[in-house]
Amino acid sequence: MQIELCTTEETCIKCEKKAVYTILINGKKYYSCEEHRPEINLRKRLESLGHIVYINGKDATVTVAGLLMLIHECGIKEINTEIIEHDRESKFCIVQATLKGARGVYTGYGDACPQSTNRMVQAHYIRVAESRAIARAARWYLGIGLTASNEIVTGE
Ligand SMILES: [Zn+2]
Numbered sequence: 001m002q003i004e005l006c007t008t009e010e011t012c013i014k015c016e017k018k019a020v021y022t023i024l025i026n027g028k029k030y031y032s033c034e035e036h037r038p039e040i041n042l043r044k045r046l047e048s049l050g051h052i053v054y055i056n057g058k059d060a061t062v063t064v065a066g067l068l069m070l071i072h073e074c075g076i077k078e079i080n081t082e083i084i085e086h087d088r089e090s091k092f093c094i095v096q097a098t099l100k101g102a103r104g105v106y107t108g109y110g111d112a113c114p115q116s117t118n119r120m121v122q123a124h125y126i127r128v129a130e131s132r133a134i135a136r137a138a139r140w141y142l143g144i145g146l147t148a149s150n151e152i153v154t155g156e
Contacts, residue, residue, distance in 0.1 A: 001023060001025050001038065001040060002023070002025075003021050003022070003023050003024075003037065003040070004021065004022045004024070004073065005020065005021060005022070005072075005073070006019045006020055006021055006022045007022075010022070010031040012031055012033035012036050013030050013031055013032060013036070014032065015033060017033035018033065019032060019033060020032065020037070021033075021034075021037050021075075023038060034075070034102055034103075042070065042144060046062055046066045046070075049066065049069075050063075051063045051065060051069070052146075055149070055152050059147075059152075060146060061147050061149040061151070062139075062144060062146045062147070062149065063149050064134070064135050064148060064149065064150050067134075067135055067138040067139065067144070068134075068138070070138070070144075071101065071138050071142065074101065074103060074141070074142060075101045076099055076100070076101035076141070077101045078098075078100040078101070079097065079098075079099055079134060080097070080098045080100075081095050081096065081097045081098075081130050081133060082098075083126070083129075091113050091114050092111070092112075092113040093111065093112055093113070093125055093126045093129040094109060094110070094111045095109070095111075095126070095129040095130045095132070096108075096109050097109075097130070097133035097134040097136070097137040099134075099137045099138060099141045103141055106141040107137055107140075108133050108135070108137030108140060109133055110128075110129045110130065110131070110133030110135070110136060111129055112125040112128040112129035112132060113125055117153065118153060128150065131150055132148070132151055135150055135151065136148070136151075
C-alpha cells in the first residue's frame with residue numbers, strides 16, 4: 001500500500017468529504033479524507049524501506065530521509081526554521097523548526113555544537129541543529145516515538 005497526496009478532485013470512499021489522499025493498492029487507486037486515511041504500521045514500513053537504523057546494534061532510530069518521506073505523505077505544506085541561539089565562539093546553535101500541514105502545526109527544537117556532532121559534520125553544526133529540529137518536529141507531527149538517527153552522536 002502506498003499513500004500519496006490527492007492532486008485531483010475526488011471524494012472519500014467512506015464519506016462525502018473531499019479526498020486528501022490517494023491510496024494505491026496493487027495498482028488500483030482509492031481515495032480518502034484525512035479522517036479515513038488507512039492505518040499503516042509505520043515501523044514496519046520504515047523498516048522495509050531501510051529507514052530504521054540500529055545504533056550499537058540495538059537501539060532503533062529512524063532516518064531523517066524516512067521522516068521526510070512520511071511527512072510529505074501526510075500532507076506537510078510548510079517547513080520553517082529559525083536560529084534561536086548561535087554562539088560563534090563556542091559554536092553552539094539552537095534551531096526551531098515549525099511544520100504546518102494537514103495534521104496541524106508542530107514545533108521542534110534542535111541543538112548542536114562540535115562536541116555533540118559526529119566528526120564528519122562538525123564544521124556544519126548549524127545545519128546539524130536545523131536537521132535535528134526538523135526531525136523532532138516531524139516526529140511530533142507523525143506521532144513517532146522513535147529517536148531520529150541524527151540526534152545520536154556515535155563518535156565516528
Ligand atoms: Zn472520509
